[in-house]
Amino acid sequence: MKWLLWKAFTSLILFFGAREMFNFCFLSQAYVDSSVIMGQTGQFQTRVEKYENIEYMKCTPENGFFPDLSTVSPTNIIFFCSPNNPTGFAASREQLTKLVQFAKDNGSIIVYDSAYALYMSDDNPRSIFEIPGAKEVAIETSSYSKYAGFTGVRLGWTVVPKELLFSDGFPVAKDFNRIVCTSFNGASNIAQAGGLACLSPDGLKAMQEVVGFYRENTNIIMETFNSLGFKVYGGKNAPYVWVHFPGQSSWDVFGEILEKTHVVTTPGSGFGPGGEGFIRVSAFGHRNDVLEACQRFKQFCK
């Protein structure tokens, strides 16, 4: 199954009015971009840098990267990514329990993106379905891209529980199946064979090795920025390090690093308005490149 992973760092809610509109969102899966070009999100509000039909849930160090649900307007769909890209934050059992309750209270459906779950090193939930009652309010999506280097191979999966129903009692899974069979027809059979190989004992072992290698990269990057005195987030449960440059523009920091070290980072504001003042550093690289980049960061900060 083709995967479009939502990478916006803020947790995000979409307003939709009708079941048909919800169905369209299936086509875009965990990315909001397709909803934008389909017009579901309304116009972009230049002044506030937001789409009018999206309720943004700001996740910053101030709220521990988990939104204050008491201040959030209810919506039909809630996109939630944990462990999060780019912040690297993974929600706790208690937080996810609150999210499930919030969805139940408001009749929302959670689209839960767990593409980085294998990178988790603590015992926070790997899946929304670890939370009692989640099957009645959530869909979960994931991918082989980050587990087995399948970026470009295009394979992932979605879990749509039988228990998840529209307000009229119709199973969401039936609509999902109809849409996937009509518009998609299935992933390349070669990619599917690769996915099955990943699930064999040898494949599972190989995926753990891949994840372990990138975890070492992540540690190297975290140690580097910590040693330079930066406040660093993420890294523990995700292959991304979220570095704070308080009061600075993400793009300015990005540009300065690029010019002075020739290393490409990602400006945090590119993920959404709450990313301003951060850069994301990715651990997906060859070891020597990561070591070289960290060496240059140290030179840069001298």
Add this chain to the structure above:
Amino acid sequence: MKWLLWKAFTSLILFFGAREMFNFCFLSQAYVDSSVIMGQTGQFQTRVEKYENIEYMKCTPENGFFPDLSTVSPTNIIFFCSPNNPTGFAASREQLTKLVQFAKDNGSIIVYDSAYALYMSDDNPRSIFEIPGAKEVAIETSSYSKYAGFTGVRLGWTVVPKELLFSDGFPVAKDFNRIVCTSFNGASNIAQAGGLACLSPDGLKAMQEVVGFYRENTNIIMETFNSLGFKVYGGKNAPYVWVHFPGQSSWDVFGEILEKTHVVTTPGSGFGPGGEGFIRVSAFGHRNDVLEACQRFKQFCK
């Protein structure tokens, strides 16, 4: 690139009101089914077995399988498949010239499906772009599925000419690119490697061998039905034989053949209202199976 090939045997026109609606149709490519579930085609009219916003162009032996364009209402989009599935009919240069002119006169865009072009044995056009002026009114889609046995591998292509513009002068190719990059991100890299191999000298030779093998199957099937006195269409330019059972129901014929010979054909009416009274026989099979099936048809008709 993922391919959904439109298999409706009637040439078909969709009414869309706006550029946005046209864009949605890109997502469904050569199949109309996605447009149906998106609501673009309107409601299904049970009485006439048609969708209200689709103008059906009936293609039967009476009109030589090419529609009488003088009786067709203008629409925004025209889906046209040549060589056609299921009739096997390939439009002539003169007919396609008329189609291009019709599109120009009405401001329509032709979505031309040439998935069977390699099966052509006469010198009718292999591509809509052989017709002068077609670049200003047509998109062409094709696939490796029928050329190289890629069904399930999922690879095809679309040609969107720079010359094709919306009525406001904006290039269709720019919107197409935006949609594909946002909603799709590209075919599996493994499938793409396979597609490149198909275009090598060895690959082109292998594709011709595959097509030649199925052409032999097609001839065996055509000879069988001809020898039994049936009126048979298609076969010359496509791997499908379109067998006429005048006055009979496609599903009844299908059922009788299935029960008495245990061979699966395809009831013509499944492709649309104009297919009633026909069955489609596919040449995509192992030689021994095709020979066995033809033997059984002969027994069946004794």
